[in-house]
Amino acid sequence: MGLLDKLFGKKEAEEMEIGAPLEGEVVPISQVNDPTFSDEILGKGIAIRPTGNKVYAPCDGTIGMMFDTGHAVSMTSADGAEILIHVGLETVGLKGKHYTIHAANGDEVKKGQLLIEFDREAIAAEGYDTITPVVICNSADYSEVKTFTGKTVNAGEKIIALVK
Amino acid sequence: MKQFQYVITDELGLHARPAGQLVKVAAGFAGCYIKVGTEAKMVDAKRIMGVMQLGAKKGTALTITCEGADEEAAAEKLEAFLKENL
Numbered sequence: 001m002g003l004l005d006k007l008f009g010k011k012e013a014e015e016m017e018i019g020a021p022l023e024g025e026v027v028p029i030s031q032v033n034d035p036t037f038s039d040e041i042l043g044k045g046i047a048i049r050p051t052g053n054k055v056y057a058p059c060d061g062t063i064g065m066m067f068d069t070g071h072a073v074s075m076t077s078a079d080g081a082e083i084l085i086h087v088g089l090e091t092v093g094l095k096g097k098h099y100t101i102h103a104a105n106g107d108e109v110k111k112g113q114l115l116i117e118f119d120r121e122a123i124a125a126e127g128y129d130t131i132t133p134v135v136i137c138n139s140a141d142y143s144e145v146k147t148f149t150g151k152t153v154n155a156g157e158k159i160i161a162l163v164k
Numbered sequence: 165m166k167q168f169q170y171v172i173t174d175e176l177g178l179h180a181r182p183a184g185q186l187v188k189v190a191a192g193f194a195g196c197y198i199k200v201g202t203e204a205k206m207v208d209a210k211r212i213m214g215v216m217q218l219g220a221k222k223g224t225a226l227t228i229t230c231e232g233a234d235e236e237a238a239a240e241k242l243e244a245f246l247k248e249n250l
Contacts, residue, residue, distance in 0.1 A: 034181075042184040042212060065217045071178050074216055082213040084180065094180045137212040164211075 015146070016077065018160035019111055020153040021058045021085050021134060024050040028149050030131060034089045037133040042084055043146040045135030046159050055085060055116040056155045057109040058134065067092070068109075070099025070116050074137065075109065081138040081162055087118055089129040098122045111158055134159065165231040166239035170246040177221035182249050187212050189245045195233030198242070200226055209242075 020026065025048065032038045032047045061077040071091040074084045087099070098119040103109055120130050139145050144163040153159065173176060178186075190209040192196045198209040202224060207214030209228070220226055226246070230238040 036181045036184055041188055054229060064213050065219060067179065067219075074213055076213065083212075084212070084216075086180055092176050092181075105219075137216075 001031060001156055015161040015163055016079055017059070017158050018077075018081065018083060018134070018136075018149065018162070019058045019156040020048060020159045021055050021115070022048055022050045022071065022132060023052040023152075023154050024048040024132075025152050026149045026159055027131075028077070028147070030101045032089070032131055032133055033129060037086070037135065040135070040139070042050055042085070042133075043082075043137045044139040044147075045133060045148060046147045046149055047131050047133045048159070049131050050087075050120055051152075052155070053120045054114055054155070055087060055118070055132075057111055057113045057115055058083060058085070058113050058159075062108045063103050063105055063109060063115075066101055066105055066115070068101070069094065069096040070101045070118070071096075073103070073115055080141070081137075084133075084135050084137050085115075086135075087116060088123055089131060091123065091128050094123065094126070094128070098126075135143035136160065136162065165229055166235045167229045168243055169220060169225055169227050170243065170250070171225045172185060172220055172222050172250050173248050174250045175222050177224070178197060178215070178218060178240070180216060183212055183215040185249065186242070187215055189242055192241070193230070193234050193238040196238045197231045198236065198238060199229045202226065
């Protein structure tokens with residue numbers, strides 16, 4: 001058992017990193033003007049005010065649900081984190097307009113792989129808030145969801161660390 | 165076990181927000197095992213990812229099953245939620 005304890009002990013101490021799926025300013029989820037996110041109903045996380053127009057995989061994993069509207073995508077990381085990226089608020093209402101999908105349900109993806117392209121200016125021009133929540137749907141499976149806010153990031157930079 | 169069906173009438177279907185809200189309602193019944201889904205696939209109604217992955221749209225017939233403590237109250241509350249929101 002000693003060896004097992006050691007192995008599990010080591011595993012527990014490890015953090016799993018989630019990278020930014022897009023470039024922009026990282027803000028606390030509480031600043032999102034939508035209670036579904038700010039009240040953490042979909043999980044703990046952060047939000048990014050995007051400055052680009054591409055969404056990349058935040059880690060290695062499998063696409064769970066690519067909404068056919070392209071406004072949101074969920075994936076499960078190789079180590080079990082369930083991540084939802086929601087590009088803009090209420091953007092389900094655009095019904096796919098201004099979004100282009102680059103991955104499908106069940107796809108195995110690598111960190112940094114292009115998932116969605118979106119026309120940020122056009123979406124904003126139609127009156128939608130383009131802030132993009134990135135949340136861990138299975139937050140309850142982790143003892144701690146660390147967030148790294150108050151900075152501007154490029155895609156791939158650490159925004160969340162999960163502690164088992 | 166309590167079971168019922170609901171056909172989605174909301175034009176936007178079971179997207180992220182209603183999925184999260186449905187899970188929140190289901191999670192309120194800790195002692196009850198609740199599943200939601202279609203003929204093709206049933207999932208744990210307390211896990212957001214699974215519920216979202218149903219990809220349920222307008223016209224989709226959802227089946228909900230509640231088994232365990234408070235199963236009648238759970239079914240009642242979920243049916244009310246679906247009627248109001250989807």
